Amino acid sequence: MNRTFDIAVIGATSLVGEALLELLDEREFPVGKLTALACDEAIGQVASFRERNLRVRALDAFDLTDVALVFVLEPLAPAQRARIEAAGCALVDLSGAPGSTPCVAAQANPQALVGRQVRAPLPAVVALAEVLAPLAGLLALRRVTLTACLAVSAHGREGIEELARQTAQLLNARPLEPGMFGRQIAFNLLAASGAEEDGHGVDERRLAGELREVLALPELPVAATCVQAPVFFGDSLAVSLQCAAPVDLEAVERCLDTAPGVERIEAGDWPTAVGDAVGQESVYVGRLRRGLHDPCQLDLWIVSDNVRKGAALNAVQLAELLLNPRP
Template identity: 25%
Template structure:
């Protein structure tokens, strides 16, 4: 019988924390004590796990030595403050923030790719949701042939920026659907109004995504470029992967490679992030086009739930691997 893990989740009240709890409840993981932590703003809030009510505790006063696994799904500044404390207390740390991902010395984890990271460090970084999804698809293709170049377009759902970004998008949508102007729509987080709009992300974020994809796929850094934009969708991101392959592949070869990886599924149906991906743990992939004059150049369209599949499922995969 697997040893029960005593787990603390830092950032439990956020969109990733909620999704993580839902998945944790549905998986056959042996959990002993479960502690939900957040900032003092969330004190007194109650969340539920397997019909048990659990009160949110203040991360600032929590004794990490009382658990053996600490999962961080809060902002990077919270990880910067509390990850070292958790490690000092003897916890195995799984951090989904940019604090850990940006450090090349910390193993970067994605399910189906990097299980070896778990045995090497007490501190594990979980890849950005977009990098995780893209890298799993590219890794499947690499089982058949080498990828010489990858140009990736990311259409990122608002939930990738957290609960406040989701709430802001909803308020903007209601505001404009009520006949009010875009110019006075409520906006605090994004550089422009996201409602009924598309907003380019900043260059630093795209470069960080590219660096994670390079680490996970071992493709040459000069051969990977990522460009992304925020889109007015709450859950579910879309990805267009333009790949230059070492050899031409038939669609049947691509579909076999994709379907061979757990939770990846090849489809010929019309798929969108909001309709087919949101709330699910699959990455749906299809051939968007094969270049008419160069069969080695292909475009793959992929959709997945950026929170549930892109982050929460990766975290639980890491937790499951810790149990052996």
């Protein structure tokens, strides 16, 4: 029996949506009918799946009865969520909306997936969790401090166009007109990530909260600074871990060498977002080193494709866990 599943993707024409459709095809997910949906100006646009064009339809006018699973890539109104739930669809939520459904990085905490709905964490959390979850048994983690240098593609095509536009203006010595970032992002780094509360940005709070949840360490102190970097694709994370005991570096390396989704780069070399991670389905970790002044500290450098790996691949893997298409 070759069972197939009807799938709906809300936000199929976004960067993540495109990557998601590609991965559903590449991974031979048993898709029956795929419907591209949207709630906004994307209605009427064209998505592409298995070399066929799909006209994007309006979520509110679409009958979800036969849909097995919905990928949600953009914010929904409560009534829209209620309709999906009432139709009995499984749901993979990448919208970033908070909720009581479990937050899961498919290769880090699949055991947390219960029920038919799941929230996907920030792409940077997927990358962190795939590295830290296997280490959590080895290292008694006491604190995580990190700087997350995030790609502009987190803001979709608009972010990419803005960085390209600003860069071209500056290289041509034309006056800069800041657009969506409100400042110069080309050849610059921006420190804030979303509106702030007590000085912490929305993304920083989300990152810390989701990391705790995915690692099942609800009391772990996390200090995150999110930086908007002038990089098109790929997040770069400088991470410092404090542990309860001196770090056994060789044991850490052995552990990461068998960690799902993780590629370890040997000492002496190190990965970069553009050179290693972009377009790939692994998280790359390197520069593993014990603290210069503290043997109980482990410093490391992680890069990951925020769109393909951190968002789209995790979403497809979550769908595979939810529907279990290959029993």
